[in-house]
Amino acid sequence: MLAIALAPFALAAVVGFLLLYPFDHQQRTGADLGFGQYPVNAVVVSAAAGSCTQGSPDEGGCVVLGIRMQDGPRPDQTIEQTVPTDPGTPRFAVGDHVVLSYAGANPDDPTSYQVVDFQRGMPLLVLALVFAAAVIVLGRWQGVAALVALGLSFVVLIGFVLPAILAGEDPLLVAVVGAGLIMFVVLYLTHGFSARTSTAVLGTLLSLALIGLLSMVFSAATSLTGLDEDTSSLMGVLGTPIDARGLLLAGIVIGALGVLDDVTVTQTSAVWELRKANPSLSWRQLYKAGQRIGRDHVSSAVNTLVLAYAGAALPLLLAYTLSGRTFGEVVSSQAVAQEVVRTLVGSIGLVAAVPITTAIAAAVAVREPAKSAGRSGGSVADRVGRAAATSAETPTVRRRPPHLRPGR
Known part of the structure; x- marks a missing residue:
């Protein structure tokens, strides 16, 4: 009886889904919105202290990373990236698997890439x-x-x-x-x-x-x-x-x-x-x-x-x-x-x-x-589980061979 009372609410949810789902709407992509950035997986192969490029914060200096790309437009190519060491920037070390942001420009130009995050997959x-x-x-x-x-x-x-x-x-x-x-x-x-x-x-x-x-x-x-x-x-x-x-x-x-x-x-x-x-x-x-x-x-x-x-x-x-x-x-x-x-x-x-x-x-x-x-x-999962448990718990009755039965 209670399930019958809930049926209109379930029907309303289904009708709402059909009315609100954007069947004819073309979802815009990141390129349409002007992002134009593509992720590239890479690994840090070297790290050394160095001077910051122009416009980067000088406080605490920078670290120059040697990064070998694992995919993207230039797999296995190594590029250098200068990363500031201010408190708001992650610390990268040799062996870290990182994600580069590729701007879609010249794939051989290191400035087309930027270290943005770690790989966490x-x-x-x-x-x-x-x-x-x-x-x-x-x-x-x-x-x-x-x-x-x-x-x-x-x-x-x-x-x-x-x-x-x-x-x-x-x-x-x-x-x-x-x-x-x-x-x-x-x-x-x-x-x-x-x-x-x-x-x-x-x-x-x-x-x-x-x-x-x-x-x-x-x-x-x-x-x-x-x-x-x-x-x-x-x-x-x-x-x-x-x-x-x-x-x-x-x-x-x-x-x-x-x-x-x-x-x-x-x-x-x-x-x-x-x-x-x-x-x-x-x-x-x-x-x-x-x-x-x-x-x-x-x-x-x-x-x-x-x-x-x-x-x-x-x-x-x-x-x-x-x-x-x-x-x-x-x-x-x-x-x-x-x-x-x-x-x-x-x-x-x-x-x-x-x-x-x-x-x-x-x-x-x-x-x-x-x-x-x-x-x-x-x-359904409960019923399958109960059936399996019942089957496992049911003892198997073994009949004795005739020559071992009492009175033989």
């Missing part, structure tokens, strides 16, 4: 494999489903949300549709089609709507424009109008979704387990017991959210600390105020998700038979 790949292995070891088949759902979330973000915003669609509307697609796909794929999962979906949906409403109200009340340094630079490069405040609200909605589904799924599972342990509990008793569990969970979740935002804004906070401005002036500045609104609105949504989801879960669980309340239905 292999370490990131190793880290991703370790992460995937940890999830699979702990979650087994459900962990595999979670990884697939994570991949689909990235597909929605990269394949729908970003192109639609770049095509000029309303960022908040795009984020709401994208969050709806992610929510339905991730929760049902990971946890299966069941009343328990539908309860978590409904709790997430209502809490996300509250976060969207609060973010709209308080971003307008605090006169947040969304025009921080990065957004202003992006709009200047694109040359097309993008609603900066809508972009800020879209970030709040998508950022809160990941923490919300954790809270709603946990609360729903807690209520179902309480019902399984004591089928005689009434709706009110289930709700009160679930609330006690939720208080512990939400307190740690809110702390996690606040620290995550504070950690991301740490360089900004350091800069304001050294500015000599008062605490009130720092908090009311555009850059910090939008992080405050983002954090507090998300935290309010998390707090509200606990009673909302617990009330829905108690109302649904108390109407289910005790035995079915103890079963989650399970995703």
Whole structure:
């Protein structure tokens, strides 16, 4: 019954995707926007102190790097690059794998290249494999489903949300549709089609709507424009109008979704387990017991959210600390105020998700038979895993040969 009630929301997400996706829009490339820079992989083969070229900072001197290109227009060719050693420049050493920016001019001219960054592909790949292995070891088949759902979330973000915003669609509307697609796909794929999962979906949906409403109200009340340094630079490069405040609200909605589904799924599972342990509990008793569990969970979740935002804004906070401005002036500045609104609105949504989801879960669980309340239905991965576990645990009955049977 609950799944039927959610069907219009799922249909709305699909219709929104079809209406907002830029099917006929030609996405501009970096060359169209005037970037004209191409990455070239290279390795540092020598490094020596040297004088800075004209126009470079003289403080601390420079280092002359011998760099051998690994691809690009001149593979295996070695060029020299002079890099300043000021505090704002990375330190490069022999053996470092770096990325050059090639301007597309004369490939034999060293001035056509510039060292811009380190190569990080292999370490990131190793880290991703370790992460995937940890999830699979702990979650087994459900962990595999979670990884697939994570991949689909990235597909929605990269394949729908970003192109639609770049095509000029309303960022908040795009984020709401994208969050709806992610929510339905991730929760049902990971946890299966069941009343328990539908309860978590409904709790997430209502809490996300509250976060969207609060973010709209308080971003307008605090006169947040969304025009921080990065957004202003992006709009200047694109040359097309993008609603900066809508972009800020879209970030709040998508950022809160990941923490919300954790809270709603946990609360729903807690209520179902309480019902399984004591089928005689009434709706009110289930709700009160679930609330006690939720208080512990939400307190740690809110702390996690606040620290995550504070950690991301740490360089900004350091800069304001050294500015000599008062605490009130720092908090009311555009850059910090939008992080405050983002954090507090998300935290309010998390707090509200606990009673909302617990009330829905108690109302649904108390109407289910005790035995079915103890079963989650399970995703395809769950059913495959249970079948494999049952097969592995079933003992094999061996018949004794006739000459060893009793009485022979």
